[in-house]
Amino acid sequence: MNIWESIRMALDSIWAHKLRSILTMLGIVIGVSSVIIIVGIGQGGKEQLTESVTGSGNSITIVPKFDENEMYIPDESVQYFTPADLEGLKRIPEIKEVVYSSMQSGSIQNKDKTVEGAMVFGVNSNRAFDTYGAIVDKGTLFTDADYQSGGNGIIISQNVAEDLFEDEEPVGKILRVHAQPLQVIGVLQKPTGLQGMFDFPNAYIPAPTWQNIFGSLDVSQIDVQVESAEQIQVAGESAISLLNDNHSGQQEYEVQNFESFTEMISKVTDIMTLVIGSIGSISLLVGGIGVMNIMLVSVTERTREIGIRKSLGATRRNILMQFLIESVTLTSIGGAMGILLGAFVIYTIRLLGIFPASVSIWVAIGGVLFSMLFGVVFGILPANKASKLHPIDCLRYD
Amino acid sequence: MIQLKQIYKRYQAGESEMTVLQDINFTVNQGEYVAIMGQSGSGKSTLMNILGCLDHPSEGSYWIDGVDVLSLDDPQTAQLRNRMIGFIFQQFQLLPRLTAKRNVELPLIYAGLPAKKREERAIESLRKVGLEDRMHHLPSALSGGQQQRVAIARAMVTEPTLLLADEPTGALDTQSGAVVLDLFDQLHQEGKTIVMITHDAEVATRAQRQIIIRDGEIIEEKRRPVEGEMP
Numbered sequence: 308m309n310i311w312e313s314i315r316m317a318l319d320s321i322w323a324h325k326l327r328s329i330l331t332m333l334g335i336v337i338g339v340s341s342v343i344i345i346v347g348i349g350q351g352g353k354e355q356l357t358e359s360v361t362g363s364g365n366s367i368t369i370v371p372k373f374d375e376n377e378m379y380i381p382d383e384s385v386q387y388f389t390p391a392d393l394e395g396l397k398r399i400p401e402i403k404e405v406v407y408s409s410m411q412s413g414s415i416q417n418k419d420k421t422v423e424g425a426m427v428f429g430v431n432s433n434r435a436f437d438t439y440g441a442i443v444d445k446g447t448l449f450t451d452a453d454y455q456s457g458g459n460g461i462i463i464s465q466n467v468a469e470d471l472f473e474d475e476e477p478v479g480k481i482l483r484v485h486a487q488p489l490q491v492i493g494v495l496q497k498p499t500g501l502q503g504m505f506d507f508p509n510a511y512i513p514a515p516t517w518q519n520i521f522g523s524l525d526v527s528q529i530d531v532q533v534e535s536a537e538q539i540q541v542a543g544e545s546a547i548s549l550l551n552d553n554h555s556g557q558q559e560y561e562v563q564n565f566e567s568f569t570e571m572i573s574k575v576t577d578i579m580t581l582v583i584g585s586i587g588s589i590s591l592l593v594g595g596i597g598v599m600n601i602m603l604v605s606v607t608e609r610t611r612e613i614g615i616r617k618s619l620g621a622t623r624r625n626i627l628m629q630f631l632i633e634s635v636t637l638t639s640i641g642g643a644m645g646i647l648l649g650a651f652v653i654y655t656i657r658l659l660g661i662f663p664a665s666v667s668i669w670v671a672i673g674g675v676l677f678s679m680l681f682g683v684v685f686g687i688l689p690a691n692k693a694s695k696l697h698p699i700d701c702l703r704y705d
Numbered sequence: 706m707i708q709l710k711q712i713y714k715r716y717q718a719g720e721s722e723m724t725v726l727q728d729i730n731f732t733v734n735q736g737e738y739v740a741i742m743g744q745s746g747s748g749k750s751t752l753m754n755i756l757g758c759l760d761h762p763s764e765g766s767y768w769i770d771g772v773d774v775l776s777l778d779d780p781q782t783a784q785l786r787n788r789m790i791g792f793i794f795q796q797f798q799l800l801p802r803l804t805a806k807r808n809v810e811l812p813l814i815y816a817g818l819p820a821k822k823r824e825e826r827a828i829e830s831l832r833k834v835g836l837e838d839r840m841h842h843l844p845s846a847l848s849g850g851q852q853q854r855v856a857i858a859r860a861m862v863t864e865p866t867l868l869l870a871d872e873p874t875g876a877l878d879t880q881s882g883a884v885v886l887d888l889f890d891q892l893h894q895e896g897k898t899i900v901m902i903t904h905d906a907e908v909a910t911r912a913q914r915q916i917i918i919r920d921g922e923i924i925e926e927k928r929r930p931v932e933g934e935m936p
């Protein structure tokens with residue numbers, strides 16, 4: 308007897324009890340979809356983490372060292388990175404370029420419209436955009452000349468552009484930062500992922516221009532570019548020792564590490580994994596037991612059918628396979644529906660920009676295989692019971 | 706063709722044991738048409754189930770075409786039921802969710818025939834019982850007589866040599882019963898061996914031979930007088 312015949316029989320019987328089949332599948336659907344969702348969120352989180360750690364390429368970020376439990380609030384009166392520091396860093400052989408930025412909040416104004424409290428960055432290189440993960444969507448970046456002589460261009464974030472220009476084309480327009488007129492040369496893309504969650508208004512101008520507007524250059528963070536990844540370690544150590552020497556006794560420096568950040572994220576995902584994972588496995592278990600239960604009921608209900616089939620030449624094995632395939636079909640359909648539901652939730656999360664979750668094809672395939680396995684595990688008992696029934700007992704059964 | 710020797714069937718009824726069949730011995734030859742008669746509860750169905758390899762006797766031996774069927778394992782017994790024996794039940798025993806054609810196809814599924822062949826043979830078998838035009842009907846859309854004819858088509862679709870019928874007309878009115886009995890006559894003429902249970906004396910006269918059971922024992926065997934011969 309062939310497998311397609313068995314699958315057809317299984318589908319016939321699942322279809323004949325539609326409502327019951329759907330209710331039976333529900334546990335599997337919820338179980339599989341929660342697993343898909345956790346894995347998706349975990350994967351998305353990991354991708355993002357690795358991106359933010361390695362995405363900066365061959366660069367390291369150096370920041371003043373603060374007490375571990377202290378908030379990162381730069382002291383306005385301290386100049387953390389002096390021009391001498393910057394010159395010194397540039398002379399370290401492994402260091403190709405020193406990218407720094409100064410930041411202050413300020414107001415940006417277009418005629419009668421004003422954005423207060425925008426973060427205005429003074430940058431010394433277009434590489435700064437890479438480190439901030441800022442991508443220019445419209446317009447251009449600054450030129451070398453802008454950086455050297457203090458050009459009057461400004462690149463604004465998308466939300467600033469919306470607030471100041473609404474539907475008008477911002478590129479080419481003049482706006483004012485603390486009364487200084489500047490021309491918009493570019494607009495940034497709306498950030499995605501974690502950064503999208505903190506979408507503050509911001510703007511970038513060349514470092515010399517920034518100094519003109521805000522007074523002394525006040526660098527709180529620098530990024531050091533090296534030629535190749537192997538040099539990161541050496542460059543980092545040389546840079547830290549130079550800075551520590553220059554500021555000996557007053558301030559220490561460190562390479563910003565993502566460990567604490569990673570730890571925090573993984574703590575959150577661990578808790579989520581635990582919660583959703585327990586829901587997932589409990590509902591999978593309950594779903595599996597539900598399948599077993601329904602299959603047992605189905606065997607009892609179809610005792611006569613089993614007797615008839617046996618009298619017509621079905622072997623025990625035929626009957627066993629019929630019920631086993633029925634339960635596997637049931638859980639597989641449930642599993643497939645769970646994957647669709649899980650994927651739907653994941654894409655909704657993504658689309659809303661809450662979290663960059665993703666579903667991999669392997670997880671989907673794994674989900675289906677796992678549900679099939681569930682069908683076998685929880686179907687074997689009822690199927691075995693069915694196959695062992697005696698034909699005359701069945702035929703007499705009413 | 707069939708040979709039964711010292712068949713006993715006992716059931717445990719609480720503390721005591723109940724003997725339903727006692728020392729049953731008989732032989733049915735190839736091509737014979739035999740009726741088994743007896744009152745309700747006399748053990749006819751029990752005997753029939755043993756004949757059809759649906760049940761094992763407590764004691765005794767049973768051969769079909771020289772094969773000791775009680776020694777066969779499950780797949781062999783299933784194959785025997787599939788190829789050698791056609792079953793007809795009083796209550797038709799059609800699967801209610803399958804059409805007439807799908808019902809008739811069932812034995813062929815277990816015989817491992819490909820779908821196209823199955824379909825051809827099922828339709829052919831339904832034609833023989835005159836229900837070709839009802840093949841897409843569910844059993845619930847057919848009359849009792851029609852359902853029993855579908856059951857006959859199903860029993861005969863694998864072309865078994867032995868037809869076992871347990872009160873095939875018991876649930877039918879006289880007219881549809883007559884149609885069923887005519888079909889049996891026709892199958893008998895084609896050379897099938899038929900064993901039929903009935904408690905209706907008139908129905909039993911259709912057979913060549915009558916075996917009468919009372920309380921699990923054969924008490925009488927009658928042979929129908931051959932045409933022209935005096936009783």
Ligand SMILES: Nc1ncnc2c1ncn2[C@@H]1O[C@H](COP(=O)(O)OP(=O)(O)O)[C@@H](O)[C@H]1O
Nearest residue numbers: 716717725743744745746747748749750751752
């Ligand atoms: N599984 C069983 N357990 C106990 N007693 C049974 C069982 N099957 C049949 N019997 C008994 O065997 C006797 C014969 O039954 P059956 O063969 O069905 O009779 P008939 O078909 O002649 O009416 C009845 O008394 C019935 O109660």
Ligand SMILES: [Mg+2]
Nearest residue numbers: 749750751871
């Ligand atoms: Mg009976």
